Amino acid sequence: MRKFFSFASAIATVAAVALPAAAPAQATESQCSAGQFCVWSEANFNGQFKVAQAPLGKCFSPQTTWPNGTNTRIGAISNRTQFQIEGFDNGQCSGQASSVLKPNTTAGSIGASLQTIRLVPACDQNQLCFYENADFSGKTWAVSGMTGTLCYNATATNAQAPHAAYNRDYRSMKLWTTQGFCGGPNYVLPSGQWSGFNDAVYAITP
Structure with missing residues (x-):
């Protein structure tokens, strides 16, 4: 299984991440609080910041509109929820996940190979x-x-x-x-x- 460091650009068949507005702030990894699923617009937890509103199991594209009005692909992720984030190389979150971000872990850079992600219960492959x-x-x-x-x-x-x-x-x-x-x-x-x-x-x- 590959590391969770590659997400693809948005695709038309998948809804963009629905995220609430956030006040401008200096971007750091510490912005993400316990229980939150957080995203940044640039690698290494830089740029615009949002807390993702991701219902369990919802399949969505790693592209979103940021507080400054720009619409770009997510650049970094912090998962401080009890769930894991699965990444897929297809547009439907179908089959076995190609990448997994475990609870209380981060991905400081996001590549371009994955097309969709979802939040699911924490569980290892083949279990x-x-x-x-x-x-x-x-x-x-x-x-x-x-x-x-x-x-x-x-x-x-x-x-x-x-x-x-x-x-x-x-x-x-x-x-x-x-x-x-x-x-x-x-x-x-x-x-x-x-x-x-x-x-x-x-x-x-x-």
Whole structure:
């Protein structure tokens, strides 16, 4: 997987980032506060600054209108949210992400190869990640290396059952809500998708 240092110019089929106006200020990385997804118009956190309003899962182009009225590609990013930012080489945020910016990390320069980005729950490639709460908050854990169609435990080491999941495995997963075995009611979570659940999940089969 490539480093998250290349975003493409805007494309017509994807909406530009919707960002609120901000008062002019000297650009520094420290402008970005905890919980925020921040962007700058120039590399190394220089130029115009904005806090991005990016709903979870929304696919958008790395091009925006800045407080001074100019419309250019993002030059740097700071991700201080609990989520990760995924970058794609296509215009639909489809398939596996080609680049990932983890929570509480930054990208000081943005190239020209990626076309779209989105904010998603934090999860590594080839893992099935679980979250304590349906809004992806609280304790998190992951399962990987699953083979065949065996029944795997979905609970955390303290027996905590998850209420949300993100599937970054290449296969669809069945998530079972019956405690103790793989059978009965279940959710099907396709590869590359995430969801919160009304019922707790106790077991998994690929």
